[in-house]
Amino acid sequence: MALAARVIPCLDVAAGRVVKGVNFQNLRDMGDPVELAAHYALQGADEITFLDVTATVDARATTYDIVQRTAEHVFVPLTVGGGVREVEDVARLLGVGADKVGVNSAAIARPALIGEIADRFGAQVLVLSLDVKRSAATPSGFAVTTHGGRTETSLDALAWAREAIERGAGELLVNSIDADGTKDGFDLELVRLMREVSSVPVIASGGAGDVSHFAPAIDAGADAVLAASVFHTGQLTVGDVKAALKASGLTIREVAPGDRGGVR
Template identity: 80%
Template sequence: MGVVTRVIPCLDVAAGRVVKGVNFENLREMGDPVDLARRYFEQGADEITFLDVTATVDERATTYDVVRRTAEQVFIPLTVGGGIRTVDDVARLQEVGADKVGVNSAAIRRPELITEIADRFGAQVLVLSLDVKRSPRVPSGFVVTTHGGRRETDLDALDWAREAIARGAGELLVNSIDADGTRQGFDLELVGLMRDLSSVPVIASGGAGDVSHFAPAVRAGADAVLAASVFHSGQMTVGEVKAALSAEGVAVR
């Protein structure tokens, strides 16, 4: 089999519970992260992504515990993001079972972090998480945000992606804040622009609302497709997404 498209459920975790909102706001509780991760593993998910959306110091212990308990029951790659500021944070997450880490705000504050993580653990461990909004303020029309999409930076999303890849990022997790939670489909223009510049895999995130939304994202250039609320609510299963992709001629596991 050639290149296969990965289907990745995403668990946004706050204080040890899975939450979900729309455009990163009005978060509501969706369940226990370990139970949900096990459900998706059993449905055939290729990977699981955990994002600690409140990543404050007092909740770090909760996240490590969640990752440890998940890794004991779920035998596919786990990516963990939120609150990762140092290589020591990465080492500790690997100790409890994380395979990859997602970095966002800390890398924007200090881009050298990307290089430090890649040099110590390898580029395959490092996922650059990009929370992107449409904005006329930057040349590409897409600006990087932090703090769960609430604060715009001065970084053009395409320029920042190029720099991060050059520094050693092994994957791009491209999340459209505008599409997030709307269930209207992925931002295909954004996916295509990232594909055109990227020498590493691109994960499309934000906007999935129907099984028919996933194949267009792959055709736009996504190597993997990520979704959250549509899986948590039971609106669709991982298997149903894979079946829809396969029916469109997309190779899946």
């Protein structure tokens, strides 16, 4: 039986609030993260991802509090990323209720961090976040970027994904900078290429703008689909996306009658 396709709302958090912009610019307040997390859990979200988009010391302390308060009320897996620079950051996030932790820039700066985290906590805890942009300067045509897509590195995205998996990454969160904010759909070529090189689950991110965009990403090889603004604005619900996936013949996790979506 095929594994259920996961639907993951993403909460970009700054100064204790959920925000949304394009490439972290012109951020707009979208609400309280704990309330939104509970709202999406009730809709049937399979997981929830928090990304600390400022990642200063003060913001990181705020994120710990948000994760702890969310974990007390919402019983779906929580992934937290942004500003994770060392193994002890991971330990503290897991200690306040995170189930998985995302790393990006720190792993690019010091790839050995991936193995250190995986050795201590297990590969299943570690999500490698890749902000990917099309580039003629790399063999695959895709490069890894930092700073929300504004700084292109010399790393080939596919080669970096393979290396990170070898070092212990348990999952890939692949965000297309080119598609992000366009609402024209996921970058299906990028998803297909990542699927070809990845032996671990792939989460497709960037570009969701319509309910019809999600099934093609799963068909292209994603194990999960992640979106933010279409959920925050109420344009779509998690249930809408799951219904569309099911109508396309894909397996989803059903929320049983009377199940409150993992919310206390």
